[in-house]
Amino acid sequence: MxxxxxxxxxxxxxxxxxxxxxxxxxxxxxxxxxxxxxxxxxxxxxxxxxxxxxxxxxxxxTGMPEIVKKRVSKLDDTAKYLLRYHDGSIVECVRLLYRFGTTVCVSSQVGCRMGCTFCASTKGGLVRSLTRGEILAQVLTVQMDTGTRVSNVVIMGSGEPLDNYVNVAGFIRMLGYKEGLNIGQRHITLSTCGLVPEIIRLADLGLQITLSVSLHAADDETRARLMPVAKKYRIKEVLEGCRYYARRTGRRITFEYALAEGQNDRPEDAQKLASLLRGMLCNVNLIPVNPIEGSGYRQPDRNSVRGFKAMLIQRGIAVTVRREMGRDIAGACGQLKAGYIKEENFRK
Ligand code: SF4
Missing domain, CATH: 1.10.150.530 (DNA polymerase; domain 1)
Known part of the structure; x- marks a missing residue:
């Protein structure tokens, strides 16, 4: 056993x-x-x-991993950890410093089977899901390593959290243990590529966490090119699930939109996106893509990001542009691990 x-x-x-x-x-x-x-x-x-x-x-x-590697950004003190569990599985987690406190971005699976074309974490498919305690261990590791209390958690590292639903729901409950980390639900964000049945299941739990949904395109065809999951769940269904979530929890949804030059950053994309989201309790987080080796995606220039943002704001949509953090330490999800595996193979 x-x-x-x-x-x-x-x-x-x-x-x-x-x-x-x-x-x-x-x-x-x-x-x-x-x-x-x-x-x-x-x-x-x-x-x-x-x-x-x-x-x-x-x-x-115990479920606690050992730290294999740690890189700290000289630009903004973002720290990226490469962690190894007892069975040799390796994941990344990231510590981000904000004015409001320390945030940890955790991985929920080793690898991922969702296949998003812009993501380094999915290149080797899904290895295994992490247990709730193993996910919690990432937060504990950062807290002990830095000696500062972690106040916020984002479930946005490798893996699709809703593809590991039971463990992730358990992890969220554990974060709130008074005798443990005591992190309230409003300080937790779960990011999903849009698994509709699980969004509904999560909504029915009535948690107060922030749901962040990766949309990345305003039409099904473009979205399916970027994210294979879009062939299973159309944008219309994803948005229906999100409206249900907002109604059940009273929480605003964040839509993540990774801007890739020539793929989804045209004015007509902004127009379509605005009309899809009109009247919804939501905001859009624009993320100029981090270039990943072999993906072929390029970051749009600043002016086109500004233009895209302005078009959404003019149409009544709340927008933020994600500040790039840790760019000098392989900032995009999965890149540190990919780099490490390459180095190890090189040594062999
Ligand atoms: S972006 Fe998230 S859901 Fe998509 S492949 Fe990467 S880890 Fe999986």
Whole structure:
């Protein structure tokens, strides 16, 4: 039987494990304290009896990854981490510093099967989904490494969060544990490529998180060229799911729109986008694409980004342009990992 992940459990669950092994329940709380201090190995939990540590090591891993590589941007202090879990799986997570606090962008899967053509994370397909505790471990790793409290979390790294629905919903609940990280739902953003049934399922949970939906095009044909998922769910259905989400939760939806020169950045694209979103509780986040090796996408120049933004604003749509962060450290999702794998192959 494969080992279970200690970080997947709440305090009560850990106390039950301790009792099952014949130890008082407070031993479970001691395990919890070690976990939330970012302990990677069970053998480091020094105040536990040796026998209990041995039993735990037989049946569990902590779920905490080790830091394989860390790069810090000289431009804005963005830090990008390459993390390795007990089974050798590697993911990225990113720490971003804003005026309002420290944000961590977490990965929800190792790789991704969604196949978006502008994304480096999907090149090798999906390796596996992370458990809720393994996702939480990314936040703990950054918090322990930097010694500063993480106040916001975005689920926007590698993987499609709604393709790992149960673990991601569990992760969101765990972020709110008062005895743990105590991060409120309004400080959490989940980014999806638009899996409609799961958007509806999420809406029915009534969470107060921000839903961010990658639209990237204003017509189905262009969207399908960029994102294969668009062949399954048409823009109309995605927007119906989003309206349902906004109604159920009262939360404004963010639509992500990666601008790629000559693909989706024409004035008629802005016009179509504005008419699709008219009257919706939403805002649009424009992201000039990060060039990815082999993708062939180029970033539009500043004037065309400004023009696109102005056309949306004129039509009553709230717009932001994503500030580029960490450009000098392989800023786009999946790029650090892709670079690392290349270096490793080179060494072999
Ligand atoms: S953009 Fe997100 S959903 Fe699309 S392939 Fe990359 S990780 Fe997956």
């Amino acid at each position: 494969s080992q279970r992940v200690l970080l997947d459990m709440d305090i009560q669950g850990l106390k039950e494990v301790a009792s099952d092994y014949g130890y008082p329940a407070y031993r479970g709380k001691q395990v919890w304290d070690w976990l939330y201090k970012g302990t990677v190995e069970i053998s480091e939990m020094k105040n536990l009896p040796n026998k209990l540590r041995e039993r735990l090591e037989e049946d569990f891993v």
